[in-house]
Amino acid sequence: MRNIYKHFETLICAEESTTYGEERIEPFFYDPFKKIKLYNGDALELLKKIPDKCIDLIFADPPYFGNQSGLIIKRNDGHANTFDTQKAKWAYSKSLSYQFEFHYAWLKEAQRILKDGSTIWVTGTYHSIGVINVVLQDLGFKILNDIILHKRNAPPNFKGSCFRAVTETMLWAKKNNYGKTKFNYWQMKRLNGNTQMKNLWEYWAEKNPFRHPATKQQIILEYVILAGSNEGDLILDPFAGSGTTGFVAQGLGRKCIMIEIDPNYCQLIKDRIEGKYGEFRRKTKT
């Protein structure tokens, strides 16, 4: 494993080539025109190979570690009838100490590779977001907002055992306390009908055809990328899933590096970037 990544550091930010010296480092997918790269591997290893301060924005939707292994959950969100957690091993419950170790490992690297003033956006369920919040603060990130993602058409709580969960939290944080935050405030205000945008983002989840149980809605990635980056910037998603970040990044004229551990999801991402599920059509008003 280590050998494969020998020249990864030199390659990960290079746009024009995926070869270096005598060794070929093969991303799973690379589109030199759209400037989208996908690596199939463990983010905890691969992030270490990225040079300091070269990333303009990170969006991350890390594993939730909140599902009971093997549980079959009923769904009515249009993706499928059920979500078999046995197949989504990355969503299994893990001990708190495991979760802390995991989030420290990748967030430490994320902080190192972010440019000064640049930001990270991390989503999580109520299972995971508390741990992520503590780790971000402990590492010296500056939390700017907790953005509440309100899914208007979230499914009910089928058993009636607790309230219907309709929100998810996304923490928005700057690399550290220093420098001006990279934030397109006025653009976001214009998008919001010339009213200051709130930390409550409400949306209708659209059906999608992807064989991935946790695809983020395109509109959320559009807001994130428009708010925190400019055209030509380099965006990173270390837990790419079905590739929503890369799909939106290329649509909005940004470069993007994605990492995903599951090769089946990598194939899905490749198909998506190649337009097999349709071309990018912007959801936000222009």
Ligand SMILES: C[S@@+](CC[C@H](N)C(=O)[O-])C[C@H]1O[C@@H](n2cnc3c(N)ncnc32)[C@H](O)[C@@H]1O
């Ligand atoms: C919540 S999903 C991301 C969904 C994504 N935001 C989307 O829109 O499709 C988390 C993803 O992280 C991947 N993953 C889990 N552990 C990983 C690791 N150590 N390195 C890279 N990817 C990992 C899982 O396979 C899963 O696809």
